[in-house]
Each structure stands twice: as C-alpha cells, then as structure tokens.
Amino acid sequence: MSDLVTRLRRHAWRMTPQRRVIAETLDGAHVHYTADEILDRACRLMPEISRATVYNTLNEMVALGEVLELNLDGRSKRYDPNIEHDHHHLICDGCGATRDVHTLADPLDSLPGDERHGFAVAEASITFRGLCPDCRRS
Amino acid sequence: MSDLVTRLRRHAWRMTPQRRVIAETLDGAHVHYTADEILDRACRLMPEISRATVYNTLNEMVALGEVLELNLDGRSKRYDPNIEHDHHHLICDGCGATRDVHTLADPLDSLPGDERHGFAVAEASITFRGLCPDCRRS
DNA sequence: TCCTAGCTTAGACTCTGTCTAATGAAAGAT
DNA sequence: ATCTTTCATTAGACAGAGTCTAAGCTAGGA
Ligand SMILES: [Mn+2]
Ligand SMILES: [Mn+2]
Ligand SMILES: [Zn+2]
Ligand SMILES: [Zn+2]
Numbered sequence: 001m002s003d004l005v006t007r008l009r010r011h012a013w014r015m016t017p018q019r020r021v022i023a024e025t026l027d028g029a030h031v032h033y034t035a036d037e038i039l040d041r042a043c044r045l046m047p048e049i050s051r052a053t054v055y056n057t058l059n060e061m062v063a064l065g066e067v068l069e070l071n072l073d074g075r076s077k078r079y080d081p082n083i084e085h086d087h088h089h090l091i092c093d094g095c096g097a098t099r100d101v102h103t104l105a106d107p108l109d110s111l112p113g114d115e116r117h118g119f120a121v122a123e124a125s126i127t128f129r130g131l132c133p134d135c136r137r138s
Numbered sequence: 139m140s141d142l143v144t145r146l147r148r149h150a151w152r153m154t155p156q157r158r159v160i161a162e163t164l165d166g167a168h169v170h171y172t173a174d175e176i177l178d179r180a181c182r183l184m185p186e187i188s189r190a191t192v193y194n195t196l197n198e199m200v201a202l203g204e205v206l207e208l209n210l211d212g213r214s215k216r217y218d219p220n221i222e223h224d225h226h227h228l229i230c231d232g233c234g235a236t237r238d239v240h241t242l243a244d245p246l247d248s249l250p251g252d253e254r255h256g257f258a259v260a261e262a263s264i265t266f267r268g269l270c271p272d273c274r275r276s
Numbered sequence: 277t278c279c280t281a282g283c284t285t286a287g288a289c290t291c292t293g294t295c296t297a298a299t300g301a302a303a304g305a306t
Numbered sequence: 307a308t309c310t311t312t313c314a315t316t317a318g319a320c321a322g323a324g325t326c327t328a329a330g331c332t333a334g335g336a
Contacts (some may be wrong), residue, residue: 014302016314035293050316055293057314071212076292090249090257099255103248107264110241111228117237119228121268126245130259152333154283173324188285193324214323 002027004081007066021046022057026067026081032089032098034076072098072127088126094135101128140165142219145204159184160195164205164219170227170236172214210236210265226264232273239266 004027005020013019025041026033033041039054058079061067068080072091082100090099107124142165143158151157163179164171171179177192196217199205206218210229220238228237245262
C-alpha cells in the first residue's frame with residue numbers, strides 16, 4: 001500500500017480509482033514530478049484518465065497538506081509527496097537534476113525580528129543551485 | 139542616470155533607446171516587477187515598444203548578471219535589479235506582497251559537504267512565507 | 277555612402293494550467 | 307433495491323506567460 005494513499009485515507013475525501021492511481025504514481029521518496037509526468041505515468045495504469053482530473057487531484061492533495069507544490073524553475077510546478085521530513089532542494093543549473101537536501105540550521109532562525117516587517121513568518125524554503133557531477137565535467 | 143544603466147554600459151552591449159527605457163523602468167531598490175508590469179511602464183515613455191523587446195532585453199540583462207530573475211509564486215517571473223547586496227525574499231501568502239530581507243547567516247554554510255551530492259553549489263536563496271500585517275488582521 | 281551585424285516588431289505559436297457543461301459514480305435515505 | 311443528492315470525471319475551450327519567426331530597421335564600420 002502506498003504511503004501517500006494511507007495518509008490520504010485519513011481525510012474525509014473520496015478515494016476514487018483515479019485518485020488512487022494518481023497517488024500511487026506520485027508516491028515515493030525523492031519524487032518531484034510535474035503534472036504532465038504524472039499524467040503520463042497514470043495513463044499507463046488507467047489509459048482513460050483525464051488531464052483535468054490529474055490537475056484537480058494534485059491541487060486537492062496540496063490543499064489537504066499531504067503533497068508539497070514546488071516552484072523550482074519557473075516552468076512547470078512539481079509535486080513532492082515527502083512532507084514528513086523537512087527538507088530543501090538542490091538543483092543543477094546544467095541539466096535540471098533535483099536532489100533533496102537537509103540543512104544543519106533552520107533558515108527561519110536566521111531571520112531576525114527586525115527583518116520580519118510585522119509579518120507572521122510561517123515557513124522558509126531554500127533553493128540551492130550549482131552544477132551536478134556530470135555537468136561539472138562537460 | 140539610472141544605476142542599472144550605468145552597470146549595463148560596462149558591458150559590450152548596444153544601449154538602444156528601447157533598452158534604456160526598460161533599464162530605467164526597472165531601476166531602483168526593492169523592485170520586483172513582472173515582464174508585463176515593465177512593459178506597461180515602459181509604454182508610458184515609449185508607446186511603440188514591443189512585448190518581444192521587453193522579454194528579450196530582460197533575458198539579456200539576466201544573462202549579463204545585472205538583473206536577477208525570481209520565481210516566487212509559480213506565476214510570472216519577477217525581475218530584481220538589486221544584485222549588489224545579497225538578500226532574500228519574504229512573501230505574504232494572503233496578498234502576495236514581497237519584501238527584501240537580510241539573514242544573519244549565509245544559507246550556503248548550512249549545507250554540509252555530505253549533503254552536496256558532488257555538486258559544485260554556487261548559490262542559495264531563501265523564500266520566507268507568511269502573512270503581512272494587513273492580512274493578519276483580516 | 278554602402279554593408280553588415282545586430283535590434284525591433286507584430287503576430288503566430290507553445291506550454292502550463294484553469295474553467296465549463298455534461299455525464300457518471302457513490303452513499304445515505306426510503 | 308431504488309431514489310436522491312452530492313460529488314467526481316471528462317473533453318474541450320479558454321487564459322496567461324513566454325518564445326519564436328520572418329520581415330524591416332538602425333547604428334556604426336569600411
Ligand atoms: Mn523534495
Ligand atoms: Mn529583491
Ligand atoms: Zn547537471
Ligand atoms: Zn498580505
């Protein structure tokens with residue numbers, strides 16, 4: 001049983017066959033698919049699934065707090081089922097490869113009170129950029 | 139004379155009237171306009187300027203390293219002429235207001251070697267999210 | 277002046293994502 | 307079991323952001 005499916009069942013939310021296929025497609029560690037990649041993979045299991053359902057379902061999973069929506073590159077959004085362990089992302093400027101990374105310190109602690117401008121700051125995410133081993137060589 | 143225009147003149151890059159208008163529109167501290175906002179403002183000074191030129195010019199300024207491209211919200215990219223002082227961004231989840239912020243520690247230092255996966259990590263940017271004073275009240 | 281490289285332009289095009297209106301499935305009530 | 311109501315799914319139209327193309331236009335060097 002997919003871990004994401006298990007988490008979704010805890011919510012008052014109909015688990016339809018389409019939603020199950022999307023959740024199983026998206027499940028796993030270090031997964032950062034775009035909506036269209038999820039549609040492609042889901043179509044292998046359920047060829048008649050529609051694009052609108054994939055988009056609707058991903059938005060609902062995000063609203064339920066069980067999936068994170070990432071804007072890493074300004075192109076398509078990516079969906080990350082790994083909400084358990086707080087983590088950040090390291091992206092290769094050459095090929096776009098994305099890795100999960102963990103930091104020593106919580107970035108929220110690095111923002112002093114007089115830099116908060118009266119905001120109730122809830123979250124901080126770091127995007128690290130550089131060149132992956134393959135792209136360094138070439 | 140706009141500071142951004144001054145910086146751009148140091149490059150081997152033709153300073154046409156269109157490019158000057160775009161650079162003067164984009165110049166300033168704490169500026170984070172979208173391409174369409176820049177087009178609107180530039181049109182007040184030069185009504186016949188084209189959308190393609192605005193997009194081309196912004197991409198060239200980014201390639202020259204004189205302007206930063208920000209992907210803060212997954213909608214339109216924003217352009218930031220403030221490359222001098224390293225800074226990060228604080229965004230209101232309610233209204234989208236964006237503030238420049240400065241951190242105590244460099245986030246690059248919080249990524250240990252065994253979390254770099256062989257990458258040559260060049261840059262780290264933090265996006266802080268929360269509610270601005272206005273959005274907290276309502 | 278002429279030539280050439282590079283710049284600007286309108287509009288077509290692509291990609292990503294949302295919306296609509298109709299159909300279809302699920303679950304509680306009877 | 308059937309009805310009823312609510313919610314989910316679907317195809318396709320639509321919208322926003324950005325890129326590309328082909329043609330004409332400048333600016334500056336020979
Ligand atoms: Mn991740
Ligand atoms: Mn800024
Ligand atoms: Zn790479
Ligand atoms: Zn706000």
